[in-house]
Amino acid sequence: MAVYPIILVHGGAWAIPEDMVESHLHGVEAAANVGWQILQRSGSSLDAVEAAVVAMEEDETFDAGRGSFLNMDGRVQLDALIMDGATLRAGGVGCVEHIRNPIRAAKKILTESPHVYFVGTGAERFAQEHGIELCANQELIIEREVERLREAKKQGYLQMPDEFGPCRSHDTVGAVALDRYGNIAAATSTGGTLNKAPGRVGDSSLIGCGCYADNRSAAVSTTGWGEPMMKLVLSKWAADRVEDGLAPQESAQRALYYLKARLNGHGGVIMVDTRGRIGIAHNTPRMAWALCTKEKASKGIVIEG
Numbered sequence: 001m002a003v004y005p006i007i008l009v010h011g012g013a014w015a016i017p018e019d020m021v022e023s024h025l026h027g028v029e030a031a032a033n034v035g036w037q038i039l040q041r042s043g044s045s046l047d048a049v050e051a052a053v054v055a056m057e058e059d060e061t062f063d064a065g066r067g068s069f070l071n072m073d074g075r076v077q078l079d080a081l082i083m084d085g086a087t088l089r090a091g092g093v094g095c096v097e098h099i100r101n102p103i104r105a106a107k108k109i110l111t112e113s114p115h116v117y118f119v120g121t122g123a124e125r126f127a128q129e130h131g132i133e134l135c136a137n138q139e140l141i142i143e144r145e146v147e148r149l150r151e152a153k154k155q156g157y158l159q160m161p162d163e164f165g166p167c168r169s170h171d172t173v174g175a176v177a178l179d180r181y182g183n184i185a186a187a188t189s190t191g192g193t194l195n196k197a198p199g200r201v202g203d204s205s206l207i208g209c210g211c212y213a214d215n216r217s218a219a220v221s222t223t224g225w226g227e228p229m230m231k232l233v234l235s236k237w238a239a240d241r242v243e244d245g246l247a248p249q250e251s252a253q254r255a256l257y258y259l260k261a262r263l264n265g266h267g268g269v270i271m272v273d274t275r276g277r278i279g280i281a282h283n284t285p286r287m288a289w290a291l292c293t294k295e296k297a298s299k300g301i302v303i304e305g
């Protein structure tokens with residue numbers, strides 16, 4: 001039976017203001033298109049999600065790569081994970097400060113290391129030894145974020161856990177894809193939360209929390225308030241529901257009900273399974289996402305929650 005490829009990406013779930021809608025739409029659409037080109041040329045879902053996430057890491061609109069939120073020390077500290085549903089191979093990096101595209105380093109770990117997760121200077125050393133050029137942290141910082149951190153500090157922002165509201169900016173990026181060989185993959189990349197404590201790792205790069213892929217269930221990427229998502233291992237939770245028989249759309253919605261009911265969490269989820277069924281859900285006012293399938297060459301939209 002012919003398998004028709006699919007790629008679905010997100011660029012964060014929160015109250016994206018009107019004047020930022022266009023840049024978010026443009027960013028997710030462009031990223032989905034980059035992944036789609038790979039899938040159309042019979043490339044793998046793994047390569048497609050990596051390329052889509054690189055495109056969003058390169059786009060300063062999002063909280064990934066250059067232009068990410070700054071931590072308390074005024075530094076960019078990045079986390080990313082990529083996972084292959086066919087083999088369950090995974091690669092993740094946490095707290096890297098000198099890698100422009102952390103998802104590329106994560107992919108190198110997946111393909112070239114017996115390990116799954118590297119952090120800090122060890123991750124950077126591994127990346128460099130595998131052909132990834134390091135950069136100065138300063139190269140990842142933009143003026144908009146310096147100003148945003150200054151403002152946040154003035155307000156004492158994010159010193160209290162209940163300040164993580166659903167309208168607060170969450171611009172983490174992610175992608176899930178199905179290729180013509182029937183394999184699925186997922187990838188997520190983030191700068192984490194604004195004014196975070198140095199060394200803090202959120203859900204995005206933790207396996208089963210912000211990202212998961214298994215051909216037997218689904219490929220999942222999340223965005224939102226990371227701590228509750230981590231506690232519930234939310235991506236794996238959503239994938240497991242698909243293995244138990246739920247459609248991805250229903251599973252994505254239930255994951256967010258569960259997140260809200262159990263820990264008052266919020267965010268967004270995207271999913272795809274090997275049958276080409278997708279799931280898109282969020283319990284924030286908006287989420288940026290884009291989808292490419294054979295029927296719809298490209299479609300990006302910000303939907304109301």
Ligand code: ASP
Binds near residue numbers: 012170193
């Ligand atoms: N989940 C991310 C984190 O907590 C933030 C986001 O999705 O924007 O690090």
